[in-house]
Amino acid sequence: MKIIKQLWWFFFLEKKAYLIGILSLCLVSVLNLFPAFIMGQLIDQIASGKLTDSQLFLGIGGLVLSAFAMYGLRYVWRMNILATSYQLGKIMRARLFEHFMHLSPSFFQQHRTGDLMAHATNDINALTRLAGGGVMSFVDATVTALVTLITMSLSISWQMTLVAILPLPFMTLTTNFLGRQTHENFKASQAAFSELNNKVQEAVSGIKVTKSFGYQEQETAAFQAVNQAAFLQNIKTMRYDALFNPAVLFFIGLSYLLTLLVGSRFISQGLVSLGQLVTFMTYLDLLVWPLMAIGFLVNMSQRGDVSYNRIQSLLTISSEVVETDQPLPAPSNGQIVYEISEFAYDNLSVLQDIAFCIEQGQTIGLVGPTGSGKTSLLKLLMREYDVTTGQILLNQENIKNYKLADLRQLMGYVPQDQFLFATSVAENIRFGNPDLSLEQVEQAARAVHVYEDIQDMPDRFDTMVGEKGISLSGGQKQRLAMARAMILNPDILLLDDSLSAVDAKTEHAILETIKQERLGKTTIITAHRLSAIVHADLILVLEDGKIVERGRHQDLLDEKGWYYDTYMMQQLESEKSDRD
């Protein structure tokens, strides 16, 4: 049982609870023999006509007492073994969650959300069942089987016991075969469940797009196909699973039959009494559970094994972005220098020969055609990815040498596709620091010109947004995400095309406020609308991962290159829309 060895750390951690639980289980197993023994005694005394009232009351009293003792002990082992097993679920979930939080974004690009959810639910449940029900079955079955077999052979007849256990080896062979089949199919069932999770997750997140294309029927059909595949796989697994109990019951029935045949001969030969045969058959009854538990256990440990390996393989994936052995704490804002020879995602080279310097307090504009590498430049500064060849310096120190959390704390990032949490407007804005006051939240909302919009919402700052809340316009979402970053007043603010859904006039007003409020602080803005960066101290034009133009607004206009053409075109468009 490899899985028991793998989970040994947990059993050791919870050794006290497991020891108490196992001890109680053992006592219940022994006490379980008591009723059968008393019944045998009473039957023999009835058969011989010697049963007295006091013997009857003593017998009944003993039965009642053992019943109460077993009741109490069962409670103890349930609380100590089953309840403790939930602790394993809690620990594994926490490990997995913490691990997810530390992994780099590339991990989440390579793994689908549905799969990750399946690991955090199904796989962890399989482990919890093993550490609870599995351990209980193992101990209970072993102790009950041993105590019962020893009592059967010593107190009644070892010959009859031998006959009764004759079918057991065949049963073990059968359950082993079924166990292997279940194991293989369970792996496929878990994979099918992950696929189903992925489909549901994708369908729910993309529901608006699906509806806008009138694609519901095709999407429903696609879901039904995945659902059907998961169903068929589960049925296949169930087929082997369902064969377990009947197979065990068949061999147990065989055991009864053989015992009856031999037992009746032994009675006629005077080797055992009728009472002893009744006791023996009742003991045999007690063996049913341990025998069934073997199959149950094989099955459960196979499932636990699959699940544990799936979780472990996730836990061993390490983040591509790592800290040095002795990272420098708390970097302060200062000069930022990009010296990148090359940066590639996997094998796709997206930035080459990038060299520029940002002085503290400057505003930098990054522009260029879509896919030219603007966002990648910001992600490298936040160390979502590391530069392939070259370096980025902050205060003359490679950013790789700083403590990751401290480095990121210095920055506020407003991404292109903002995410709002399913909570109130106020909680979303103060996400980075829940202790901030409502006044500060309101001030941040004013700074990004979303305050009036919030005043019009049903519960103002308490209005629920995100998945559970009201629908917001793209521009409102962008400004809330911006308020979330602005409220922390970060030393380095990264705006990644984050005002694209806001009208040009509001955008201008917001940028003016940022300019006034962020004196001495660095701001990097990527934009498609050039009006967002005309005031920047340095503008870089990127094309195919290279800087093709650089300078201030007027310098770039004079160059009459991509910047000039784009600016002129956007000016014409804006004049035209003003006229319209």
Ligand SMILES: Nc1ncnc2c1ncn2[C@@H]1O[C@H](COP(=O)(O)OP(=O)(O)OP(=O)(O)O)[C@@H](O)[C@H]1O
């Ligand atoms: N995580 C990723 N893995 C692989 N390739 C990526 C990844 N992110 C971006 N790319 C690729 O890198 C190139 C640069 O992307 P990037 O997002 O930096 O461009 P951008 O200039 O910000 O584009 P846009 O203006 O459309 O936002 C693109 O070809 C893009 O497909």
